[in-house]
Amino acid sequence: MSMFAKKDYGSEEGETIIGPSVKVKGNFVGKGNVIIEGSVSGSLKTTQDIRIGKESKVKAEIEAANAFVAGEVKGNLKVNGKVELSSSAKVSGDIEARILSIETGAIFNGRSTMVGENIGESKKEEVKDSKK
Amino acid sequence: MYFYIYDSFLNNKKYEVVLTKIEARLLDLGISGRTEKITILKNLKEIVEEAINKKGAKTIVAVGNNQLVSKIISILAKYNNIVLGIIPIGEGNHIADILGVPHEEEACDVLSRRVIEKVDLGKINQQYFFSCIEVPKATVVMECDGSYQVIPLDLNHKIRVCNISRSLNSKDLSFGVRSNPQDGILEAVVFPQSPWLNFLRIFKKEKEFKPESVFPIKKVKIKSQQDSIPIVADGDIVVKTPVMVEVAPQRLKVIVGRNRKF
Numbered sequence: 001m002s003m004f005a006k007k008d009y010g011s012e013e014g015e016t017i018i019g020p021s022v023k024v025k026g027n028f029v030g031k032g033n034v035i036i037e038g039s040v041s042g043s044l045k046t047t048q049d050i051r052i053g054k055e056s057k058v059k060a061e062i063e064a065a066n067a068f069v070a071g072e073v074k075g076n077l078k079v080n081g082k083v084e085l086s087s088s089a090k091v092s093g094d095i096e097a098r099i100l101s102i103e104t105g106a107i108f109n110g111r112s113t114m115v116g117e118n119i120g121e122s123k124k125e126e127v128k129d130s131k132k
Numbered sequence: 133m134y135f136y137i138y139d140s141f142l143n144n145k146k147y148e149v150v151l152t153k154i155e156a157r158l159l160d161l162g163i164s165g166r167t168e169k170i171t172i173l174k175n176l177k178e179i180v181e182e183a184i185n186k187k188g189a190k191t192i193v194a195v196g197n198n199q200l201v202s203k204i205i206s207i208l209a210k211y212n213n214i215v216l217g218i219i220p221i222g223e224g225n226h227i228a229d230i231l232g233v234p235h236e237e238e239a240c241d242v243l244s245r246r247v248i249e250k251v252d253l254g255k256i257n258q259q260y261f262f263s264c265i266e267v268p269k270a271t272v273v274m275e276c277d278g279s280y281q282v283i284p285l286d287l288n289h290k291i292r293v294c295n296i297s298r299s300l301n302s303k304d305l306s307f308g309v310r311s312n313p314q315d316g317i318l319e320a321v322v323f324p325q326s327p328w329l330n331f332l333r334i335f336k337k338e339k340e341f342k343p344e345s346v347f348p349i350k351k352v353k354i355k356s357q358q359d360s361i362p363i364v365a366d367g368d369i370v371v372k373t374p375v376m377v378e379v380a381p382q383r384l385k386v387i388v389g390r391n392r393k394f
Contacts, residue, residue: 014317019344021289022322026280032348042280 016046020055034064036071054088067097076110134158134165134217134243135189137179137204139196142221143169150236154195154219157240165189170200180207184214191387193217193243197224202262202366209253209260209383217243217387227262227366230296232389242389249392251313253383254295254365256375261365262384264294265377267354269361272373274320275353282347284322289344293352293377294319296394313394316381320347351378 014032018024023039030046037053043061044050050064056071063078070086076093077083083097087105095108098116102108136158142151158164166187168179183189192214194201201218208214219239220228233239254261270284270291284291296313322345354363356373363371 014348015346016348017344017346019322021284021286021324022345023283023285024280025283028280029277030348038285038345 018056052089054086133187133189134163134191134193135183135187136165136167136193136195136219137176137183137200138167138169139194139200139221140170142196147221150221153237154240157237158243161240161244163240163244165191165193176200176203177207180204184211189214191215191217191243193219195219195221197222198227198366199224199368201225201227202368205253205262205366205384206260206369209255209380213385215248215385215387219243224367230263230393231386232392233387234389234391243387247388248385249314249388250382251384251386252295252316252318253380254293254318254377255380256363256365256369256371256377259365259369259371260380260383261295261369263296263366264292265363265365265371267291267361267363267373270322271357271361272354273357274347275355276320276347276349277351282320282322282345286324288325289322290325291354292321292323293349293354294321295379314382316379317348317350318352318377318379320349320352321345351376353377 016030016032016034018036018038018040020037026042028042028044031048032046033048034044034046034050036051036056036058039057041059045063047065049066049068050062051068052058052071052073054070058072059074061075062073065079066081067077067079068084069089069091071088072090074092077095077097079097081097082099082101083095084101085091085103085106085108087103089106091107092109094111094113096113096115098114100112100114155164166189168183170176170179180192183192192204192208194204194216197220204216208216218228218231218233220233220235225235233242254265256265268290269287270289271287272291274282276282295318321343323343354373354375354377360372363373363375365371
């Protein structure tokens with residue numbers, strides 16, 4: 001099922017939905033999932049997931065647990081878990097995440113930093129093991 | 133002690149039979165108390181304050197419909213330990229429906245069981261509301277929690293700030309009671325108002341429609357972008373913009389029924 005399949009809006013308590021007919025400006029801080037189908041500028045922070053729809057335009061610094069992007073983002077994404085860019089995503093900004101998934105067709109202009117695994121150290125351990 | 137306040141529309145003879153049944157049931161249950169009818173000689177605020185301060189009432193029971201209940205809620209919000217009960221009669225009782233209080237005589241049994249819940253109220257300027265407030269046209273800007281602004285782009289949309297229900301009347305209960313009246317949060321909801329929807333309403337074939345935007349908030353300042361516009365609270369009280377709307381957590385004690393919607 002597509003991660004952007006139509007869901008029952010307002011089905012979860014504490015969920016924020018920014019629809020196509022509103023514009024949000026400023027520093028948004030939330031505790032629940034945030035679903036964006038409209039336009040946002042400023043900053044977006046939540047302890048849960050952010051889903052950015054195909055038609056949405058976000059010009060903001062984003063912090064979340066996970067992020068699923070199908071629209072346009074100008075700004076940095078800092079995520080504890082996974083960032084997923086669908087084929088219609090256009091991201092201009094840096095991404096910091098544990099897992100990064102980019103579908104064919106997505107446009108990403110920025111730096112990516114994978115957090116969590118220290119790749120240098122794990123290679124040293126592999127060499128030690130092979131010597132044993 | 134129970135204090136029963138009867139709405140003025142109950143003076144109509146067609147309510148005689150139902151009122152007699154209610155009074156008999158209250159007597160059987162041992163919860164009949166003092167009563168007062170609303171007249172032009174005494175206003176509701178005076179009646180409630182006298183009942184609490186001079187007659188020692190601990191439970192105020194609204195006998196009537198939403199209009200009376202909303203007004204009593206607004207007065208009781210200023211007191212800490214007074215409990216609200218409802219005996220819904222007639223049309224327009226969605227507050228009672230949400231609280232799980234059945235209509236007329238059956239409500240007496242709910243009163244007698246006395247299951248009390250503390251619920252949040254909303255506050256719009258200095259007035260309290262229970263269910264929601266409605267902004268008829270989205271020609272406003274909402275400043276939410278002092279940190280971000282919501283600007284509707286379609287001026288034909290409507291806005292509601294909800295405490296317990298996203299609807300102003302019981303026919304819209306299918307709209308969904310998503311807001312939890314005990315979580316210390318309000319929901320600002322933006323939804324379309326299309327001519328097609330109004331057409332469906334005429335033929336009572338209104339289907340459930342969903343809000344387009346939902347913002348959980350504790351406080352919102354609503355300012356009009358043009359002239360000051362009237363905002364309706366609980367389908368009755370009218371306040372003009374600019375307004376400050378905020379949640380008053382656990383502000384009201386109310387007697388609830390088994391079938392409450394939260």
